[in-house]
Amino acid sequence: MKNYQEWYDYMDANIKNKPFLLSLLRTFNRFMTVVMPIVYLTLLATSYFQEGLGEQVLIYVFVPATGFVILSLLRKKINAPRPYEVWDITPLLDRDSPGQSMPSRHVFSATIISMACIHASLSLGIILLVLSVLLGLxxxxxxxxxxxxxxxxYICALVWGVIFFLC
Structure with a gap:
């Protein structure tokens, strides 16, 4: 990406010059890392109490877990550097570990949870898919x-979710 440094410097300056935006960015990132697991656990608990430890609960556990493991192995194999490792930038979010940037597990996790929720509740799932896009941003x-x-x-989670939850 030839103009990444210029683009990021521009975005960074605009966000840093508006403390509300910087706070919103960091708060939303934290919010999603707390809310999505709560939503997922609520989905599992609701399914369990409605059906007992039935097939649906196992599917809600198995599909995201296998997708996460496969994605993690792929990500480790690719081992793409993160933007702050390649360019002279200071990230606005807390730094993650080095490498393994592609694909994003945060976005995959939020999206696969959203896909499971679509299976249970279309309206909730769509709201969560939109929040997953915002998390990516x-x-x-x-x-x-x-x-x-x-x-x-995002696409990996959509495909994985469609194959297992919607087919």
Whole structure:
């Protein structure tokens, strides 16, 4: 990406010059890392109490878990550097570990949870899918992922979810 440094410097300056935006960016990132697991656990608990430890609960556990493991192995194999490792930038979000930037596991996790929720409740699932897109945007603006990292993470979760939850 030839003009990434210029683009990020521009975005960084605009966000840093508006403390509310910087706070919103960081708060939303934290919010999603707390809320999505709570939503997922609520989905599991609700399914369990409605059906007992039936097939649906196992599917809600198995599908996201296998997707997460496969994505993690793929990500480790690719081992793409993070933007702050390649460019002279200071990320606006807390730094993640080095490498393994692509695909984004944060976005994959949020999106696969959203897909499970679509299976249970269409309206909730769609809201969560929109929040997952916003999480991807926040991860890019925060300087911890490239746009392709979050797009690939989102698409992988959509495909995995469609195959197992909607087919």
């Amino acid at each position: 926040v991860r890019v603006l925060g300087g911890v992922h490239y746009p392709k990292d979050v797009v690939v993470g």
